Amino acid sequence: MEYETVIGLEVHVELNTKTKIFCSCSTAFGAKANTQICPVCAGLPGALPVLNRQVLTAAVRAGLALNCEIAERTRFDRKNYFYPDNPQNYQISQLYLPICKKGYMEFDTGEGRKKVRIHDIHMEEDAGKLYHDSEKGVSYADYNRAGVPLLEIVTEPDMRSGEEAVAFLEKLKSRLRYLGISDCRMQEGSMRADVNLSVRPAGSSEYGTRTEMKNLSSYTAVREAAAAETKRQIAILESGGSVMRETRRFDEKKKESTGMRGKEGAEDYRYFPEPDLKAVYIAKETTEKLRAQMPEFSEEKTERFCREYGLGAKDAALLCRERKMAELFEQTVSLGAEAKSVSNWLNGETLKLMAEREVADELRFTADRLYKLIKLIKDGIINNTTAKEVFENMYDDNTDPEKYVEEKGLAQSSDEDEIRELCMQVFNANPDAVSDYRNGKGRALGFLVGCVMKAGSGKVEPKTVTKVMKECLEKG
Ligand code: ADP
Ligand code: MG
Ligand code: ZN
Numbered sequence: 001m002e003y004e005t006v007i008g009l010e011v012h013v014e015l016n017t018k019t020k021i022f023c024s025c026s027t028a029f030g031a032k033a034n035t036q037i038c039p040v041c042a043g044l045p046g047a048l049p050v051l052n053r054q055v056l057t058a059a060v061r062a063g064l065a066l067n068c069e070i071a072e073r074t075r076f077d078r079k080n081y082f083y084p085d086n087p088q089n090y091q092i093s094q095l096y097l098p099i100c101k102k103g104y105m106e107f108d109t110g111e112g113r114k115k116v117r118i119h120d121i122h123m124e125e126d127a128g129k130l131y132h133d134s135e136k137g138v139s140y141a142d143y144n145r146a147g148v149p150l151l152e153i154v155t156e157p158d159m160r161s162g163e164e165a166v167a168f169l170e171k172l173k174s175r176l177r178y179l180g181i182s183d184c185r186m187q188e189g190s191m192r193a194d195v196n197l198s199v200r201p202a203g204s205s206e207y208g209t210r211t212e213m214k215n216l217s218s219y220t221a222v223r224e225a226a227a228a229e230t231k232r233q234i235a236i237l238e239s240g241g242s243v244m245r246e247t248r249r250f251d252e253k254k255k256e257s258t259g260m261r262g263k264e265g266a267e268d269y270r271y272f273p274e275p276d277l278k279a280v281y282i283a284k285e286t287t288e289k290l291r292a293q294m295p296e297f298s299e300e301k302t303e304r305f306c307r308e309y310g311l312g313a314k315d316a317a318l319l320c321r322e323r324k325m326a327e328l329f330e331q332t333v334s335l336g337a338e339a340k341s342v343s344n345w346l347n348g349e350t351l352k353l354m355a356e357r358e359v360a361d362e363l364r365f366t367a368d369r370l371y372k373l374i375k376l377i378k379d380g381i382i383n384n385t386t387a388k389e390v391f392e393n394m395y396d397d398n399t400d401p402e403k404y405v406e407e408k409g410l411a412q413s414s415d416e417d418e419i420r421e422l423c424m425q426v427f428n429a430n431p432d433a434v435s436d437y438r439n440g441k442g443r444a445l446g447f448l449v450g451c452v453m454k455a456g457s458g459k460v461e462p463k464t465v466t467k468v469m470k471e472c473l474e475k476g
Pocket of ligand 2: 010
């Protein structure tokens with residue numbers, strides 16, 4: 001029998017607000033354990049939460065970017081569970097009146113356009129982090145992360161393969177990064193995906209029983225977990241068994257999952273409206289104002305770049321992957337640089353250095369710098385080899401290319417007297433090549449020009465060299 005895989009995702013995204021969702025503690029990453037906590041996020045009795053307005057705005061913007069309905073009245077709910085990473089013994093989340101619902105997102109897959117519906121987006125707080133020292137037999141709790149704001153984005157079960165789930169996550173990441181509300185780095189945990197998966201006979205209109213694999217932390221893990229779970233469930237059905245509704249843990253090394261616990265339902269959490277926070281009313285005008293400020297997202301931008309700048313689709317798409325890169329492109333072109341050159345520097349040398357340096361998406365150089373670099377090449381002041389050296393400095397420290405070239409004496413000379421001098425030296429050293437040229441062997445010219453370039457340590461301008469050399473040879 002043929003089977004079809006059905007996948008729904010629950011994606012947690014860490015927002016990049018400066019402070020936590022219900023208190024003013026810093027969210028900065030990497031601080032010493034338990035130095036960014038207060039009575040609210042440490043769950044001390046009697047401490048009262050206050051909603052961070054930035055979180056609310058970010059959630060509405062995310063909802064708009066995913067074509068959701070924005071609630072006019074939203075409320076928080078208390079999700080009760082005991083676990084040592086959660087000092088309150090409950091998590092403030094949203095169940096009954098989430099901020100956004102009924103959205104969708106479309107994206108391209110190998111097999112055409114795909115639409116995935118969004119069930120809802122809700123705001124909640126992250127838990128702390130536990131460290132287990134098995135040698136000493138102790139565990140440590142760090143509550144710096146407790147209260148860091150999260151959005152949970154829940155899709156309908158609309159994906160049909162791990163590949164589609166990954167394509168969804170990529171598009172989601174792109175949109176949220178364009179909004180600037182999260183960096184969505186799976187490796188660093190700022191985006192985590194739970195994969196809900198079931199299988200059913202191909203052509204069936206009913207869903208099978210699903211399992212949930214929690215906290216997958218890379219696209220590869222999502223792909224592999226989906227493949228392994230599909231296989232496991234089909235094997236169970238084929239042998240006449242039935243899939244158990246449960247939460248499973250996927251081992252990214254062994255590439256297999258194991259049962260963790262029976263799936264808990266909403267009733268297990270004893271949800272109730274959070275009594276310490278009031279409902280929030282969002283005026284329609286506020287939502288409309290935020291809608292009007294939505295950025296141009298990567299797909300539309302890519303199309304426009306092709307149209308307005310005559311770029312190829314591949315180049316344009318690469319430039320528009322990150323908003324900052326796309327903006328740098330447009331700024332540099334607006335200063336007067338040729339679109340194709342700017343695109344080449346950004347998609348070529350820039351991406352190469354970004355991959356080499358660890359700080360991946362930090363572009364430190366400004367448009368005026370790149371414009372100057374391109375102009376130095378165009379005016380024949382530096383050649384491409386020198387340009388790469390200049391660029392690398394500019395990439396790391398936003399150095400001014402003109403100043404750098406001047407200070408390091410990298411400019412090519414087009415001083416004709418100097419070049420004529422070098423030509424004479426080269427002619428004297430290579431009389432055979434000179435007579436070859438005179439006997440009509442054009443190739444000899446290239447060789448002689450090369451010798452002059454070498455004699456001038458690569459700092460003589462090649463076009464002028466060719467011109468001056470021809471004059472000399474013709475004059476005799
Ligand atoms: P719960 O409240 O138990 O977590 P939900 O109905 O909210 O369940 O669904 C959670 C996630 O599971 C959603 O992403 C949804 O798309 C997905 N899902 C629901 N049913 C199925 C199914 N039969 N197969 C695969 N995914 C499913
Ligand atoms: Mg759920
Ligand atoms: Zn706090």
